[in-house]
Amino acid sequence: MNKMNKGIFLSVIVLVFLVLAIGAVLATPNGANVTFVSSSSAGSNLADNYTAYAGNVTELTVYGLSNTQAWQGYFGNVTGVVQLADASKHVMYNWSMANAKGEIYASNSSSITWSSIKCYNITANGAALETAYNISSSDVDGVGETFRLNNTAAFAVGGVSFSAGQCNNTKVYGPGGAGAFDEVLLTDNSNTVFTSILNNDVNGFDSKTHDFEMLVLDDGHNGDASPTMYYFYLELG
Numbered sequence: 221m222n223k224m225n226k227g228i229f230l231s232v233i234v235l236v237f238l239v240l241a242i243g244a245v246l247a248t249p250n251g252a253n254v255t256f257v258s259s260s261s262a263g264s265n266l267a268d269n270y271t272a273y274a275g276n277v278t279e280l281t282v283y284g285l286s287n288t289q290a291w292q293g294y295f296g297n298v299t300g301v302v303q304l305a306d307a308s309k310h311v312m313y314n315w316s317m318a319n320a321k322g323e324i325y326a327s328n329s330s331s332i333t334w335s336s337i338k339c340y341n342i343t344a345n346g347a348a349l350e351t352a353y354n355i356s357s358s359d360v361d362g363v364g365e366t367f368r369l370n371n372t373a374a375f376a377v378g379g380v381s382f383s384a385g386q387c388n389n390t391k392v393y394g395p396g397g398a399g400a401f402d403e404v405l406l407t408d409n410s411n412t413v414f415t416s417i418l419n420n421d422v423n424g425f426d427s428k429t430h431d432f433e434m435l436v437l438d439d440g441h442n443g444d445a446s447p448t449m450y451y452f453y454l455e456l457g
Contacts, residue, residue, distance in 0.1 A: 248334040248378035249325055249453040257296070262287055288361045289440040290353055292448070295424055295433040298324065300456050317456055319420040320431040323375065325453040329411040332453065334378045339387035340405040340412060342367060349412065354441040366390050366435065367405045375417055377406070377455065392416075392433040393425045400424065401433040412437075 265285060270278065303314035325332075342349075346363045355362050367388040374384045387406065391399020400422045406413040416434035424430040438448040 247455075247457075249323070249332070249455040251330075252324065252452040252454040254452050290355050290359065290361050290437060291366070291435045292438040293433070293435055294326065295430050297429075298418060298431045298454065298456075300454065302456055320418045320456075321420065322418050322454065322456040323377065324416050324418060324432050324434070325377075325406075325455075326414045326416075326434065326436050326450045327411050327453070328448070328450065330451045332411060332413060333408040335380070336408045337377045337380050337406055337413065338409070339382070340367075340407045342388050342405070345407075349437070353437045353439045354444070363405075363437075367403075372402045372404055372417065375404075377415070390435070392435065395423050395425075395427050401430075403434050 262285065270280070272278075298320040299317065301314045301316050304312045306312075342364050347357065350357070350359075350363050359365075367390050369389050369391065370385040370387070372382075372385060372387065372389045375382055382404075387404045389402055389404045392401040392403055394400030401419055401424070402417045404415040404417065406415050414434055414436045416432040418431050420431055421429040422431075424433055436448075436450055439446075
């Protein structure tokens with residue numbers, strides 16, 4: 221299936237381990253268990269028609285929709301526990317999460333250096349990222365055009381704190397186009413990390429309640445149907 225026409229959406233069910241050994245161990249995001257639920261896309265619109273008469277000139281106002289060839293959407297719900305365990309994952313105590321709170325991360329890498337995590341510098345590195353996904357500088361759905369805001373609340377990734385509005389972010393739509401879900405663009409100097417801040421049981425783009433919505437890059441230009449692999453991580457708390 222052409223990736224340009226695919227919109228893969230996941231509900232995420234996660235069990236995250238917060239490992240505390242003897243002494244102080246810094247908590248970092250852990251790999252998340254992801255369950256596929258469904259996949260869909262908007263498809264194509266039917267074509268309107270108007271009759272042409274020789275000798276006439278006719279004014280038309282034309283509106284149309286095109287599927288993005290650069291972005292993939294994910295959305296879903298999060299469950300999990302915070303736990304006290306040793307290196308062998310023997311659990312001494314755990315706390316169930318009543319409400320989803322924290323962040324969910326998606327990256328091409330299965331090994332993120334969380335201690336080096338920082339805001340992605342779109343001004344310095346955005347052009348290279350767009351080139352990697354075959355995005356033209358004139359495309360309306362480019363990286364800079366998408367992550368163009370700086371208005372998130374303060375948040376933290378492991379032991380790294382980010383102040384309000386520090387990083388470039390986007391607002392992923394809820395009902396009526398309101399941005400109900402904040403997504404931030406981060407990096408560990410080597411890998412891009414798409415970061416969605418959890419928002420418990422909020423009405424999403426489809427008017428159903430979700431804990432997160434996020435966008436990730438995927439090249440669907442010129443009929444490219446090769447998939448892009450993403451690894452998911454979760455931090456609760």
